[in-house]
Amino acid sequence: MNAPDPRLSINQATLKYADLATALRVTADAGVQAIGLWREPVHEVGLATAAKLLTDSGLRFTTHCRGGFFTLPEGPGRRAAIDDNRVAIEEAATLAAxxxxxxxxxxxxxxxGLPEGSRDLIGVRERVRDAIGELAPDAAAAGVTLAIEPLHPMYASDRAVVSTLGQALDIAADFDPSVVGATVDTFHIWWDPDVLHQIARAGREGRIATYQVCDWKTPLPADVLLGRHYPGDGVIDFASLTGAVLDAGYRGDIEVEIFNEQIWADAPQHVVQRTVETFGSAISPLLGAPVDSAS
Amino acid sequence: MNAPDPRLSINQATLKYADLATALRVTADAGVQAIGLWREPVHEVGLATAAKLLTDSGLRFTTHCRGGFFTLPEGPGRRAAIDDNRVAIEEAATLAAxxxxxxxxxxxxxxxGLPEGSRDLIGVRERVRDAIGELAPDAAAAGVTLAIEPLHPMYASDRAVVSTLGQALDIAADFDPSVVGATVDTFHIWWDPDVLHQIARAGREGRIATYQVCDWKTPLPADVLLGRHYPGDGVIDFASLTGAVLDAGYRGDIEVEIFNEQIWADAPQHVVQRTVETFGSAISPLLGAPVDSAS
Incomplete structure (x- = not known):
């Protein structure tokens, strides 16, 4: 097996049933250099312990997943969601350090998604903009970039009313690019007839905060949340999407984030190994020579 | 029960397990004035018999479902698909008469969708444009409008590479609006952040060939094809979408097309009755007074 791509980052969701220590260990042991973490396993050990484990692992930290879920109307539920996002911002800053x-x-x-009983998709989408407006000063103060993730439109009612990269960029446009950007995840946007144009726009506007890759394949599983696959195992054209992301100037790490019951049932060491291999065959050849700013 | 809305048309897919004669009978018996037909049940009795049954029913014919499925590369499979679409065009003309x-x-x-083994979504989408270019002269000669239907992006890989109304309109733009238009189906486009703008554009460009309504609700069923519901039973904001369609100048019949195993298992008379009721409560109040061009 070749050495893992230096730009590969394992998103912890890919190792759902591993605790934080295990996820860090199997990722580092495989020679992978970076990891994106999820809040729940961080909370299990506490932020201070999580930060120490991360430091000891020697891994780069790429993203904190995830904030959001602030589509409720004004009231205690919305206040709780905003406050929780403020905590998540602090966590992201601590872990990055x-x-x-x-x-x-x-x-x-x-x-x-749409709150229970609501059909007001347009109004609910405005609440997302308002929530980000509330959080932007906190993010700026903490040096954290909020990366709005458009989710596939099949999740528009129950999970994310932000459904396209263009829509995410329209929301982000009100804010400084260092504070509000977008998450570009192939699974969610590959189908979009406007996607290459919007990736280019995201680059021009300085908004590509993170690039995540996994594959799409049908038939979808009974739970459509769990239909993500290793890069190359499905139908996504990673060449055009990755090429557009590179052309847009993105030079950061690239996460693999997979929700899939079969993959989750596998041993985490083996999942990391398969991720390294599939990233190496499906993504690395598209990345060209590493950019060395000193050369 | 009030009289059915004069603009309501029952799409035959809503009565999937009824044969043509039954579908026509239960629709007419309920006082509904119009029906959209599917090719398979028409073929079961033969076109001539189907046309006679339709005439005898006294119903208006609103759409023929469906042509397309022409994403194969050049070769016998593609030729067969194009030829079959030519037959479907003739059927539509005969039934309309x-x-x-x-x-x-x-x-x-x-x-x-994407042909087996293909990841070339962009190229496959161009094949759709080419196929419509081949069929447009036949449609024009037959007096038939080809109504490109954007399907929800969750079907982009296996069913329809046309995923948004904007994309359908971009394809249609090469052709005369009387020959190539779009199908506006709430289930497929309700999530689109650009949908109201694109409906208005479709109206300006004279492209709204037909308007179909049914509802979206989660969780989706195991087979995501079958997650459609009676209008009002889900989360779609029919007021904004229907308002936009009316503002765009659409004055035609409105079909209810539902794919749903529970609804299909119901008696067709009852399905028509429920369709009349739900259309009456969720859609009719949005339609305003009937437009009488003589007044």
């Missing part, structure tokens, strides 16, 4: 050199302080935002 | 006054000769086009 604890990670190895080259770590990035990015909080991925999944907007949330 | 057999229906009551006010019938419309519309062939709904579902593009088809």
């Amino acid at each position: 604890a990670g190895a050199e080259g770590s990035t302080a990015i909080l991925v935002l999944v907007a949330g | 057999a229906g009551a006054e006010g019938s419309t000769a519309i062939l709904v086009l579902v593009a088809g």
